[in-house]
Structures are given as C-alpha cells and as structure tokens.
Amino acid sequence: MSEQQIRELMAAREAAMTARDAATLGSHYAPDVVAFTLAPPLVHRGAEVIDVEARKAWFETFEGPIEYSTQDLEVTVGGDLAWCHALNRLSTTPKGAPAGFELWFRSTVCFKRVAGEWQITHAHDSVPFYMDATLRAAVDLKP
Known part of the structure; x- marks a missing residue:
C-alpha cells in the first residue's frame, strides 16, 4: 500500500504542475524540506x-x-521512509520568449511518513552537463 501511496502523491504533483496548483504542490512538503531545484540558489529550505x-x-x-x-518512476519504501526517482519532462513558454522549450531532467524525491501521512523531506532535480570546454547544461537530451 505504501508504494501505491507514493505513486499517487507523485501523480498528484504531476497534475498540480500542469494545473498550476501551487497550494497542492506546497501541501506535499515537510516543514523542514530541503530542495535542490533547477533554479538557483544551490539549496532551498523549508518555508521557501x-x-x-x-x-x-x-x-x-x-x-x-x-x-x-x-x-x-521507481519507488522504494522501507518503514516510514521512501524515495523515488524518475525522468521528468517540462514544456512551456516563458513570457516574452519567442518560442517555448522542452526540458527533460532527473528527479529524486525522498519521503517520511509522519502521523500516517507521507511528506516530501528532500527533492533533487538536475540536468547533466557536457564535460567539455563549454560546460553547457545538456538540456537537449531525451530518453
């Protein structure tokens, strides 16, 4: 049952992103969450x-x-801790941009069960980079 609950939470996050539902996204996090997102700075914590x-x-x-x-999506559950990893796709158009973009990135999400409810305690999103002289983010990769 726990693995299914994590899968349902991840599906709810996916739906909330598409629906621009900020409240649902925020409700999934533990108060002391640590997140390594694609956007700076290097680390985001808690209320942020x-x-x-x-x-x-x-x-x-x-x-x-x-x-x-x-x-x-791969999910592992052990007692009151769980984690998952997946490849995620984001596609949209920034305001004022001449065109949209599509970005595939890696994501790892860690959970802790508190009072019977799963909460996200850590999230880590990343893109690889080309290890040549350019050090460019490899945003052109697709699975």
Missing part, C-alpha cells in the same frame, strides 16, 4: 520551498499551458 505565493508567481512567468510529466 512551501511558499504558495512564490510558486504562483513562478507559474505566472509562463504563457499558455505548462506540460509536466514523469517517466520511469
């Missing part, structure tokens, strides 16, 4: 991650739909 108004403001930086999906 959960901040519904900040997430709403971020959603407003995009025009049109936000497409967000998860692929190859």
Whole structure:
C-alpha cells in the first residue's frame, strides 16, 4: 500500500504542475524540506520551498499551458521512509520568449511518513552537463 501511496502523491504533483496548483504542490512538503531545484540558489529550505505565493508567481512567468510529466518512476519504501526517482519532462513558454522549450531532467524525491501521512523531506532535480570546454547544461537530451 505504501508504494501505491507514493505513486499517487507523485501523480498528484504531476497534475498540480500542469494545473498550476501551487497550494497542492506546497501541501506535499515537510516543514523542514530541503530542495535542490533547477533554479538557483544551490539549496532551498523549508518555508521557501512551501511558499504558495512564490510558486504562483513562478507559474505566472509562463504563457499558455505548462506540460509536466514523469517517466520511469521507481519507488522504494522501507518503514516510514521512501524515495523515488524518475525522468521528468517540462514544456512551456516563458513570457516574452519567442518560442517555448522542452526540458527533460532527473528527479529524486525522498519521503517520511509522519502521523500516517507521507511528506516530501528532500527533492533533487538536475540536468547533466557536457564535460567539455563549454560546460553547457545538456538540456537537449531525451530518453
């Protein structure tokens, strides 16, 4: 049952991103969450991650739909701790940009069960980079 609950939470996060539902996204995090997101700075903590108004403001930086999906989700549960990893796809158009973008990135999410409810305690998103002289983020990769 626990693995199914984690899968349902991940599906709810996917739906909330597409629906621009900042409140649902914020509700999944533990108060002391640590997140390594694609956007600077290197680390986000607690209230900064959960901040519904900040997430709403971020959603407003995009025009049109936000497409967000998860692929190859793998879930591991051990007692009151769980983690999962997947490949995620984000596609949207920044306001004022001449065109949209599609980005595939890696994601690992860690959970802790508190009072019977699963909460996200850590999230880590990343893209690989080309290890040549350019050090460019490899945002052109697709599974």
